[in-house]
Amino acid sequence: MNRVVVGIGSNTADRDIRMSAAVAYFTASFSGVRVSSIYETPEWSGRYAPYLNCVAEGFTDKSIDEITDGLKRYELDNGRTPAMKLIGAVTIDIDVVVWNDEVIRPVDMGREYFRRGYDQLNCSSR
Numbered sequence: 293m294n295r296v297v298v299g300i301g302s303n304t305a306d307r308d309i310r311m312s313a314a315v316a317y318f319t320a321s322f323s324g325v326r327v328s329s330i331y332e333t334p335e336w337s338g339r340y341a342p343y344l345n346c347v348a349e350g351f352t353d354k355s356i357d358e359i360t361d362g363l364k365r366y367e368l369d370n371g372r373t374p375a376m377k378l379i380g381a382v383t384i385d386i387d388v389v390v391w392n393d394e395v396i397r398p399v400d401m402g403r404e405y406f407r408r409g410y411d412q413l414n415c416s417s418r
Contacts, residue, residue, distance in 0.1 A: 306383075319348075324350060327347070327348045332345075371384070
């Protein structure tokens, strides 16, 4: 089984609903799921609306390409478009940050919006 750790975020007016739906999608798609609390962080550049974020961990027998394709399809199906990104509105963002034991998005790993939830999951597993 492959371990996948994702960051989930939204900064639109309906962000609480978007986050709940994304967590439900992740939970239904993976086994052994653990999810951090949902918390607010400022948008990293300071130019746009604050985000709700969380981190989720799960396990799958699918490949990284299958997982990434499915997550991007979920984003598109839930209103994530290039036009919205240009104005700083993110309906839902789900990115694989850790695949098995490899950090594949080191910038996210170093940012508060991910570290907060990731550290929470690591603390709760001890």
